[in-house]
Amino acid sequence: MESHPSSWVAGAALALAVSFAVAPAGPVVAGTLVTQWNDVLMESVRRSKIGPPMVARAIGEVHTCGFDAWAMYDDVAVSTRFGGTLRRPPAERTLANKQKAFSYAEYRALLDLFPGQAGYIRDQMIAFGYDPDDASSDPTTPQGIGNLCANAVTSFREHDGSNQLGDLHAGPYSDYTGYVPVNTPDQINDPNRWQPLRFSDGLGGFVVPGYVGPHWGNVIPFALTSSSQFRPGPPASYPSGRYKSQAEHVLHLNAHLDDREKVIAEYWADGPRSELPPGHWTLFAEVVSDRDHHTFDQDVELFFIVGNAVFDAGVAVWEAKRFYDSERPITAIRFLEAGKTIHAYVPFEGRRKIRGEDWLPYQPATFITPPFPEYPSGHSAFSAAGAEILKRFTGSDYFGGSVTVAAGSSKAEPGFAPKQPVTLSWTTFSEAADEAGMSRRLGGIHFEQGDLDSRRLGRQVGAAVWDKAMTYIQGTAGQPSVARRAQPDAPLPVAATSTEFAIRSIAPNPSRSDVHIDFALPRGGRARVGVFDVQGREVARIADRTFDAGIHRVTWSRSAGRVRAGMYFVRVEALEQHRVKRVAIVN
Structure with missing residues (x-):
């Protein structure tokens, strides 16, 4: 369900995401049915009100449903819930049957996750040529396979600790752990802890969004052995020198922003009414699909892995955010610089002197900082995990993507910045991921440690998800994993047991x-x-x-x-x- 009491979309009239228009190496085609369903998922996300980890979970869940249905028509792959028990005979393993089963599975998953978008989702199902009212559970038909697989996954996920149904505490995805912030919007009681913020709602009033997802470390991940498996840290704490120097670093970046750095900060922001950071990397996966002329089967596998990589990254990051409950730069800077005069970048005015307690990050007034703790960075982990999967799947770190941002298109300084069109380009997936992490420092949202530690976390999550996904793709899930991926140049041993073909x-x-x-x-x-x-x-x-x-x-x-x-x-x-x-x- 897409509503959320903490108002992730407060002030959503001004979205933060720059239009996504990456230029692939070759001509763009309509894409596979997988990328088309991903577009339906992304549009459902844009119309919803859920936060980043909830979006990541939705991506993983929808594409797992599709994968599970497809696996029943593959020669080797097994589903995450049924294994290979529903596998259809070779004569039925046609592209048409695979696509139909996949479509029914993703359709049912989308309805479960975004009931408020049912009309839109139903229209897309019809546009793809399928009957949205066919609720068959006959395992000898592709629609029956799709419906069964979706029901198995969604039934499991409805009770995975996310509180999707609001049955653990009133309100879908609401906190049921009793979290109460130490600080208030008006009082910093502990400079090492997260502070709720008050900012404009864009309509003449003010809002104080609550913490999005303090319970998210309780969500069952896809591949991680626990949500804390790769927990980094700890972050710098007051009154250490590192605490002060990291705040000074953010101040310096902010005071010297140029047009390119502003564009980087805004392009990667992916705030309310966008596909959010996890979805951004599925759009990059679409670019790769077009660039490399993927088949339907290849995209089923790719989006299954990418989706679960961003899902587990969200679980891991939000567990650590709750564990450390750390302050954002705006809290630290206002605390350290109160009563002082500092240099800062002021929208439409440029670099000038302001009071330390008035400092703001480079963000629109309607969404000055996301409503959850700083450490570690979600952007950095989502991006690093996505990049790791795309690199492994394609066999190369080469990306070749770019985006051109029009003059005057800034959300923080509309009509004013950038002065001229700015093109961002990335030779590799890693460059794109690193820039996404850096963007949050330029925007005044994260400290350097929160960025860099989370890049490492994201890569670790990506590797774990890759290995787990391979057991389903290669049909070895639930068995001794002799076919598990090895590190480069490390041959796998020959097993001496089963002689199944x-x-x-x-x-x-x-x-x-x-x-x-x-x-x-x-x-x-x-x-x-x-x-x-x-x-x-x-x-x-x-x-x-x-x-x-x-x-x-x-x-x-x-x-x-x-x-x-x-x-x-x-x-x-x-x-x-x-x-x-x-x-x-x-x-």
Whole structure:
């Protein structure tokens, strides 16, 4: 449900997000059905009132529902709730059936999460050519598979600690842990703790938003063993020198803002009525999908992993935010500089002297600082986790994205900044993620430590989610994970147990060198092993001969023929069946 009592959208008449218009390397196409459903999800988010961790959870949940339904028509993948028990026979594993099952699953998930947008979501289902009233639970039909998978995931998530239904405390997603802030909008009782703020509602009045998600560390994550698994910190505390120096650093950045830095601060803000930071990275995933001409199957996997990466990042960050309950820069600076004259950037006026207790970050007056503690940064973790997944999925950190922001389009200084169009560009996913983290320092929202520590946290979360997602994609979830991803250049051991027909492991993956492929045959016979690119062209024939029953290793020798960096598929054909796994090549 999308309402939230703490008014994440206070002052939402002035949205913070700059229009998203990344230029991919090649011509933009309509996209796969996966990216089209992601657009429906993002529009539902923009129309809603939920905060960042709730948005991240919605992304993970919707795309998990879609993945689970799709997995029932895949040769290998298993769903997160049913495993492979509902898998359909080979003759039914058509693209049309996959798309239909996927669509019904995502449709049902969206209705569950955004009931206030039911009319819009229903219209999109019709536009995609499906009957929104078909509630079949027949597991022999794609719509039945989709509905069953969505119901299994949403039923589980409705009781995952998020309080989505408001059954733990009145109001969807409301706090049920009894959090009470130490400070008030008018009184700093502890300069190390979070302070609620009073600011304009854009209509002549004032609002004091409550803490968004103090209970979020109780939410069951996708891959993390606990919400505190990668908890960083602690942050600097008063009266240490670090506490004072980090405040001075934010003051210095603010006082010397130029047009490019203002654009960076606003482009990445992703505030109310936008897709918010987690959604921003699904839009980057859409760009990658177009750029690399993804198939439907590839996008099902990509959005499943990206969605759960931002979901777990939100759980991890919000657990740490509650644990430390740390002050925002506005609280620290006003506390330290009260009664003093300081230099600051004043919108429409530039750098000038003001009273320390009057300092404001570079944000619109209707949303001067997000309503939750500073440490660690959500932007930094969401972005680092998203970048980590995109890098691993594509086999390269290369991005090549850019956005041009029009002159005068600032929300903080409309008609005034920037003076000229400003183009932001990112060669790599990591550059984009780092800039997203830096943007919060430029905007006066975060300290340096909150940014940098959270970048590390996001990468750790991304790696954990990748590994967990691979167990579902590769069909090993719930089994000893012999096919779990290895670190680059670290070959996986050959297991000596089960001889079910399967590709047991591909290592190293990603690879800069020779690739070792382990596969198992339950009985002897002819097997053909090949490598195919994303267009389905065979780029290497590794083996085509008779093998005995058991586990075998063949090697794709990279020296035999150079191939471009990117995503490839290893296909093993034997016993009138085939198995496929992905391998990323980096040069």
